[in-house]
Amino acid sequence: MFYREAGQFRTSYAQDSQIFPLRQDRIGIAIILMAAVLLPFVANAYWLSAILIPWLVLSLVALGQNILMGYAGQLSLGSAGFMAVGAFACYNFILRVEGIPFVVAVALSGVCAALVGIVFGLPSLRIRGLYLAVATLASQFFIVWALDKFPWFKNYDPAGVITAQPIVMFGHNFASPREKYWVVLVIVAALALLAKNMARGSVGRGWMAVRDMDVAAEAMGLSLLRTKLQAFAISSFYCGVGGALFAFAYLQTVEPSAFTIELSFRILFMVIIGGLGTIMGSFLGAAFILLMPIFLNVSFHGVFGQSVDASVISAVEQVIFGVMIIAFLIYEPLGLARLWQLTKERLRLWPFSH
Amino acid sequence: MNVTPPVQSSILQATERAFPFGPPILELSSISLRFGGVQALTNISFNVLEHEIRAIIGPNGAGKSSMLNVINGIYVPQEGSVTFRGERLSEMTPTQAAHLGMARTFQNIALFRGMSVLDNIMAGRILRTHATFLEVAFQLPRARREESENRAAVEEIIEFLEIEHIRKTPVSRLPYGLQKRVELGRALAAEPKVLLLDEPMAGMNIEEKQDMCRFILDVNDHYGTTVVLIEHDMGVVMDISDRVVVLDYGKKIGDGTPDEVRSNQDVIDAYLGVAH
Amino acid sequence: MQNFWFFIEVLVGGLLSGIMYSLVALGFVLIYKASSVFNFAQGAMVFFAVLTFVGVMELGLPFWAALPVAIGVMVLVGMATERFVLRPLVSQSEDTLLMATIGLSFVIEGVAQLAWGVDVRNLNLGIQDEPINWVMDKTGMLISQLDITAGIVASIMVASLALLFSRTKVGRGLRAVADDHAAALSIGIPLKHIWMLVWATAGVVALVAGMLWGARSGVQFALVWVALKALPVLIIGGFTSVPGVIVAGLLVGASEKVVEVYVGPKFGGGVEVWFPYVLAVLFLLVRPEGLFGEKIIRRV
Numbered sequence: 045m046f047y048r049e050a051g052q053f054r055t056s057y058a059q060d061s062q063i064f065p066l067r068q069d070r071i072g073i074a075i076i077l078m079a080a081v082l083l084p085f086v087a088n089a090y091w092l093s094a095i096l097i098p099w100l101v102l103s104l105v106a107l108g109q110n111i112l113m114g115y116a117g118q119l120s121l122g123s124a125g126f127m128a129v130g131a132f133a134c135y136n137f138i139l140r141v142e143g144i145p146f147v148v149a150v151a152l153s154g155v156c157a158a159l160v161g162i163v164f165g166l167p168s169l170r171i172r173g174l175y176l177a178v179a180t181l182a183s184q185f186f187i188v189w190a191l192d193k194f195p196w197f198k199n200y201d202p203a204g205v206i207t208a209q210p211i212v213m214f215g216h217n218f219a220s221p222r223e224k225y226w227v228v229l230v231i232v233a234a235l236a237l238l239a240k241n242m243a244r245g246s247v248g249r250g251w252m253a254v255r256d257m258d259v260a261a262e263a264m265g266l267s268l269l270r271t272k273l274q275a276f277a278i279s280s281f282y283c284g285v286g287g288a289l290f291a292f293a294y295l296q297t298v299e300p301s302a303f304t305i306e307l308s309f310r311i312l313f314m315v316i317i318g319g320l321g322t323i324m325g326s327f328l329g330a331a332f333i334l335l336m337p338i339f340l341n342v343s344f345h346g347v348f349g350q351s352v353d354a355s356v357i358s359a360v361e362q363v364i365f366g367v368m369i370i371a372f373l374i375y376e377p378l379g380l381a382r383l384w385q386l387t388k389e390r391l392r393l394w395p396f397s398h
Numbered sequence: 399m400n401v402t403p404p405v406q407s408s409i410l411q412a413t414e415r416a417f418p419f420g421p422p423i424l425e426l427s428s429i430s431l432r433f434g435g436v437q438a439l440t441n442i443s444f445n446v447l448e449h450e451i452r453a454i455i456g457p458n459g460a461g462k463s464s465m466l467n468v469i470n471g472i473y474v475p476q477e478g479s480v481t482f483r484g485e486r487l488s489e490m491t492p493t494q495a496a497h498l499g500m501a502r503t504f505q506n507i508a509l510f511r512g513m514s515v516l517d518n519i520m521a522g523r524i525l526r527t528h529a530t531f532l533e534v535a536f537q538l539p540r541a542r543r544e545e546s547e548n549r550a551a552v553e554e555i556i557e558f559l560e561i562e563h564i565r566k567t568p569v570s571r572l573p574y575g576l577q578k579r580v581e582l583g584r585a586l587a588a589e590p591k592v593l594l595l596d597e598p599m600a601g602m603n604i605e606e607k608q609d610m611c612r613f614i615l616d617v618n619d620h621y622g623t624t625v626v627l628i629e630h631d632m633g634v635v636m637d638i639s640d641r642v643v644v645l646d647y648g649k650k651i652g653d654g655t656p657d658e659v660r661s662n663q664d665v666i667d668a669y670l671g672v673a674h
Numbered sequence: 675m676q677n678f679w680f681f682i683e684v685l686v687g688g689l690l691s692g693i694m695y696s697l698v699a700l701g702f703v704l705i706y707k708a709s710s711v712f713n714f715a716q717g718a719m720v721f722f723a724v725l726t727f728v729g730v731m732e733l734g735l736p737f738w739a740a741l742p743v744a745i746g747v748m749v750l751v752g753m754a755t756e757r758f759v760l761r762p763l764v765s766q767s768e769d770t771l772l773m774a775t776i777g778l779s780f781v782i783e784g785v786a787q788l789a790w791g792v793d794v795r796n797l798n799l800g801i802q803d804e805p806i807n808w809v810m811d812k813t814g815m816l817i818s819q820l821d822i823t824a825g826i827v828a829s830i831m832v833a834s835l836a837l838l839f840s841r842t843k844v845g846r847g848l849r850a851v852a853d854d855h856a857a858a859l860s861i862g863i864p865l866k867h868i869w870m871l872v873w874a875t876a877g878v879v880a881l882v883a884g885m886l887w888g889a890r891s892g893v894q895f896a897l898v899w900v901a902l903k904a905l906p907v908l909i910i911g912g913f914t915s916v917p918g919v920i921v922a923g924l925l926v927g928a929s930e931k932v933v934e935v936y937v938g939p940k941f942g943g944g945v946e947v948w949f950p951y952v953l954a955v956l957f958l959l960v961r962p963e964g965l966f967g968e969k970i971i972r973r974v
Contacts, residue, residue, distance in 0.1 A: 057549040119769055171958050173768050174712050178905050179958065182951035189948050193941045238535040245534040245545060246520075246527040253510050253521050260508035263470055264588060265496030265525040274531060305899075309776075316773055321512060355792045362784030369777030373770055374762045 063240055080229055084222040092221040093294070099327075099334050100225075100232045101289045106314040106326035107239055108282030113312075114321035115248055116275035117255025118168050122180035123311040125164075125187035126280040127287025128303035129157040132197050134288035135298045138209045139199060145213040150231065150288045157284020158277040160187070165276025169269055184308055192300040206298040208291050224293045231289065235282060240323050242278070251275055252321070313365050317372055319381030328380040337361055417622035419640070420448030421484075423592060424469065424626070429478035431464055431648075438464045439475065439648045446592070451618055451625045453635045453656075456645035457668055462628045463505055465645065466594050469626065470495040470502055496525060499591035503581045503598055505628075509569045515580050516565045519555060522587030523548040555583045559613060575606040582613060593617065595627040599634060607631065611638050636660070644668070684935045685928055690821050692927020693828040697883040699904040699911070699919045700835055701876045706913050707839070708848050708872040711760055711771050715779035716880065717901025722786040723748050723877060724884025724893055728797055729790040744881050745874065751782070752873025783898060794894040797885060824886040831882055835875070836916045848872060906954035912964025921965060926950045 064070045084092060109123045133153035137144055164183035168176055191197050198206055211218040211227060218227050242248055250271045253261035262268055291298045310333055318329020340357050372379050422445035431439040439461045446452045454462045467473040469480060471490035480487050482498050501522070510518050526548060529541035556562055559579050564572060569580055578598060585593055598614070599607045615638055617623050629635050635642060636656045644652030644659055646668040652659045659665055698720060705713040713719075727744035735743065759774050806819060839845040847868055850858040859865055887897060903926070911922030934946040957964065 057546055057553070117769070119772070167955055167959060171962060174772055175909060175958055175962065177772070178909055178951060179955045181902075181905070182948060182955045185948035185951055189944050193944065241537050242531060242535045245541065246524075246529065246548075247531045247534045249513065249517055249521045250524065252512050252517075253524075256510035256512050257508045259472065259492070260504060260510070261521075261524075263472065263492040263496060263502055264522060264584075265493055267493060278531065309780075312773075312776070316777075355787065359784045359787040359792075362780045363788070364784075366777040366779070366781030366784060370759055370774050370781070373766075373774045373777070377770070 063244070077233070080233075081226070084225050089221045092225045095334065095338075097221070097225055097228055098290075098294050099330055100228045101286050101294055102311070102314065102334065103327040103330040104232045104235060104289065105283050105286035105311055106318065106330050107236060107323065108279045108286060109311050109315045110318075110320065110322070110326050111239065111243075111251070111282065112275055112279035113315055114319075114325070115243060115255065116251040116272065116279075118165075118272065118275060119173060119177040120180040120279075121177050121305070121308050121312065122164065122184040122187075123283050124287075124303040124305065124307040125184040126157045126161055126283035127290060127307070128188055128191055128300055129160050129280075130154060130284025130287030131291035131298050131303070132191050133157065133284065134292060135206060135208065136197065136199070146211045146218070146227070146292070147213060147231070150285055153288045154281040154285040157287070158281040161276040161280025161283075162273050165273055165280075168272045168276065181305070184305055188300045188303055198298075208296050208298050211292055228289055228293050231285065235285065236323060236327075239282070243323060247274075255321075313369060316369050317365070317379055319379030320377065322378065322381035324384065325379050325381035328384065332380065333365070336364065340364075415449070416619055417449040419450050422446060422481075423448040423483055423624055425481040426465075426469070427479050427481065429465070429468055429475045429480075431461075431468060431473055431475045437648055439468070439645075442478070442645070442648075442650050444643050444650065444653055446624060446626055447641075448591075448624055449618070449622045450640040451614070451627070451638055453639035453642045454626065454628045454645060455630070455632075455635055455642060455659075456651075459647075460645040460668075461648040462645055463596055464648075466502065466596055466626070466628060470500050470594055496588065499588075500594060501585035501588040501590035501592075502594035503578070503585050503596055505596040505600070507574075507577050507581055509577055509581055509584070511570045512568070514566050514568055515561060515572070515583075516552065516556070518569055518580055519552045519583045519587045520548060522584040523552065525588060526551075551589075552583075552587055555586050558586075558616070559583050560609075575602045578602070579610070579613075582610070586617065589621075590623060592624045592626065595625065595629075597628050597630065599629060599631060607634060614638060681932075684931050687821075688928035688931030689924055690825050690927070691931065692924040693825055693832065693920075694883060694887055694923075695904055695907045695927055696832055696920050696923025697828045697879060697886075698901050699907040699923055700832060700916065701879040701883070702904060702908055703913065703916060703919055704835070704872055704876045704879065708868065709756075709760060712768075712775065712913070713755075713778075713876075714772060714775035715755070715782055716876070717898045717904070718779040718782035718786070719748065719751065719877070720880040720884040720887075720901050721893075721895070721897045722751065722782050723881040724797070724888045724897070725786050725790045725795075727881060727885065728795050728888070728893055732795075741881075745877055748877025748880060749870065749874045752877060753870065756869055756873070779898075783895070787895070792895070794892045795888075797888040797893050820889060824890065827882065827886060831879065832916075832920050835879070836920070838875075839916055903950055906950040908964075909954040910957045910964055912966045915964065915966035918964055918966030926953065929953065 064073055083096070087096065105123055105127060108126070109120065112118050112120050130150075130153040133156040134149050137149040137152050138146070141149070160183075164180070164187075167179040171179065195201075211224060213227075218224055243251075250261070250266055253264070253266060254268060254271050254275075258268055261271075287303065291302070295302055314329035314333050315326065316329070317332055318327070319325025337357055340360055344357070376382055378385075424446040426445070427443050429439055429442040430437075442461075442465065454465060456462055464473060468475050469490075471480075471492045471494060474489055480490050487494070510521060513521070527544055529538070529544050532538075533541040556565055559582065561576065561579060561583065564576065569577055572580065578600075582595070582598060585595075595614070599610050602610065611634060614625060614627070618625055627639070629639075639656060641654060642652065642656055642659045643650060644662070644665045646664075651664045651668060652662045654662075698716065701716045701719070702713060705711060705716070723744055726747050727740050730740045730743050731737065755778060759778055760771070763771055763774055806822075837845075839848065847858070847863045848871075850861075850863055858868075884893070884897065887900065891897075904923075907919060907922045907926050909922075910925065911918030911920070930946040930949045933949050934943070938945040
């Protein structure tokens with residue numbers, strides 16, 4: 045009875061097309077955002093550094109993957125590769141451009157990743173499905189290899205593992221977990237909003253048209269070339285920014301071995317479980333994948349009274365993720381996001397059942 | 399006292415038309431199309447006058463869909479050419495056809511299954527959307543204005559096609575007849591000069607067919623849109639089309655008004671399955 | 675002369691890996707030919723098959739008893755896959771099925787590790803893995819009996835599967851089932867029996883591939899990523915062509931080894947990680963249906 049639409053009229057198309065047409069949703073989102081900003085004052089450093097920051101960062105990468113796979117329908121297994129491009133680009137920009145603000149470096153890194161994404165997205169013009177997935181595997185393996193073997197990227201550092209530089213903007217060093225969290229929060233929230241705008245507008249319709257029926261889309265005047273490459277570019281931009289944040293705000297190191305094919309598969313799972321073709325799904329999926337090992341650890345501890353071997357946890361994790369993917373694909377292809385939407389719809393009727 | 403002598407009804411129709419027939423907007427010359435060893439079309443030539451409703455009919459497998467696909471560039475014929483408004487096009491592509499002002503529906507419904515009715519028809523406004531992705535992302539004025547204008551135009555079409563009640567429904571949940579109507583709406587959204595309809599009434603009951611006929615006639619009457627349609631229902635063809643092309647085994651066996659074609663012996667033989 | 679024999683050694687090594695890739699790829703082809711589904715989990719199945727085999731032997735069963743047990747387990751895995759993964763998704767798009775088999779591969783890998791643990795195991799097939807002395811003396815090449823046996827066994831399997839498909843009644847039945855289930859049923863082809871046969875064969879193939887590979891490099895999780903190499907092989911060879919997969923496997927194995935040894939050192943190595951994939955992409959752009967595959971025409 046709290047979540048009612050009664051009395052809320054939309055008298056213009058602009059009103060009808062808002063992201064949150066219901067007043068309750070708008071209030072809800074405002075509360076969530078305020079909570080997100082104030083969170084560092086109650087959360088401890090562990091939660092911030094080990095859970096919240098990686099969750100935000102990986103949600104951003106999952107968003108990129110969702111744009112490419114969920115909206116534009118291009119199967120991709122190379123997201124970690126584009127993350128790596130972003131991370132190394134950011135390192136090099138900060139290294140070689142004196143006094144560059146962190147945000148600018150991150151944005152430029154995203155652009156670099158976008159350009160690489162366009163190049164490796166070219167095969168999508170002729171191939172699709174599994175074939176395209178293999179082409180993206182090629183990009184994943186090649187990019188990580190190239191970043192590792194050409195010493196220029198690492199500034200000829202013989203150590204192999206580079207420490208990420210501090211995050212510096214407007215003369216301030218954002219060093220503490222709290223400050224890093226805020227930087228990440230602002231960047232991720234802003235990019236998520238932009239993604240939502242694109243997805244709901246003509247850009248998103250173009251992507252989905254290519255995904256659902258590209259022959260019809262072409263017959264309507266859509267340029268498949270431009271739309272697909274644009275999807276690859278924007279998606280890689282998001283992955284690249286995510287990669288830069290991953291290295292600078294989370295790992296604190298810049299190394300190719302952090303961006304493996306296993307990470308690409310994790311991102312894939314986030315997107316499938318979270319919900320293909322939804323913005324919220326990226327956040328839900330990332331949370332699910334990140335929190336599962338912690339949840340398992342705690343439960344096993346509770347049930348068996350002792351810490352369980354890490355390899356067992358990771359094996360159980362694998363089984364659960366795999367089963368959930370299959371289950372979601374069979375029963376609810378739109379993933380957790382759709383389950384959330386259904387819950388909201390039931391809430392609108394509550395306490396009535398229909 | 400002057401009494402106007404009775405005139406033939408077809409001439410009366412011509413003078414009552416809001417958009418009298420213009421010059422040929424489409425000309426197909428000597429089109430031949432092969433797929434590997436299969437000859438789909440052989441030496442087909444006909445024209446389509448501006449503002450007319452032209453039907454393509456023929457038994458199953460006659461090559462009607464292939465003909466339509468050639469017109470809008472999905473198939474490229476090995477021989478022959480397509481001329482649009484007097485301009486001979488050496489190779490038509492679907493995108494080019496769209497830019498020239500052709501819109502179409504497909505035999506097996508090519509709607510965007512993951513989108514709602516509204517989004518599907520909005521997608522038809524692609525050529526009237528010039529805002530770049532950055533403008534859309536940042537919701538800059540041009541993007542917002544275009545979205546508003548397109549939405550207004552699409553709402554007009556939704557009203558015209560009487561589908562207001564399902565505008566937010568995902569198209570995959572709609573019954574077949576309504577899906578076909580949505581597909582017509584998507585084609586109309588492009589404000590085309592030539593509308594290519596591939597069996598727009600297949601699988602519909604009488605009422606739905608009557609509605610579709612009404613929509614097609616209205617579009618032709620109000621906007622002067624030229625219509626080329628493939629149709630099996632003879633009643634519909636006789637009722638709404640101005641001229642008819644008959645195909646059989648990839649060859650043209652009839653070309654004229656519905657009455658002329660109906661009395662053509664070759665056409666009768668083709669439909670009755672007489673060996674020829 | 676040394677250089678020439680060295681090149682031959684590299685080439686032979688590459689061909690031997692290649693024939694193993696072909697063997698793994700054949701498992702994919704089998705499933706694809708019978709169900710038009712690309713089973714991403716094939717690599718995980720290779721791993722699970724050989725791990726089960728070794729695990730069962732550790733529990734005390736002799737070699738010749740462990741074999742049918744392992745094969746039986748694989749048949750069960752196959753039937754379960756068909757029943758719980760493929761059948762519910764039968765009308766979905768190719769992409770959806772692919773994602774489902776990716777999920778399946780993780781389930782199988784997880785179960786394998788839970789059941790048998792994560793230790794690396796050695797598989798002793800009773801065949802020597804030392805370089806054969808007289809070959810080494812004469813030519814300087816380091817090739818062991820195991821290498822040669824692996825090559826021979828793999829070649830025999832590949833050849834028999836090729837013959838099975840093209841010459842026998844069963845093979846024709848398989849191809850009919852792949853083309854059109856309903857039509858196959860309507861002419862009396864026993865669908866369930868065909869399925870069991872397909873999964874059993876795929877299981878045997880997976881087991882043999884796993885055994886040969888495991889004997890050379892140890893039975894460990896990395897096997898799964900090796901199986902991923904079968905993907906470029908399938909693309910280059912064509913998904914439905916058994917001879918294509920054979921040729922492509924040899925091509926991929928040989929080329930990746932040669933490039934790694936002769937070009938790799940300039941960059942610090944690691945070229946073979948990506949080379950087969952890039953090769954596959956180039957093939958895709960030039961000849962999407964692969965060397966021997968069928969051209970796909972999309973009807974509008």
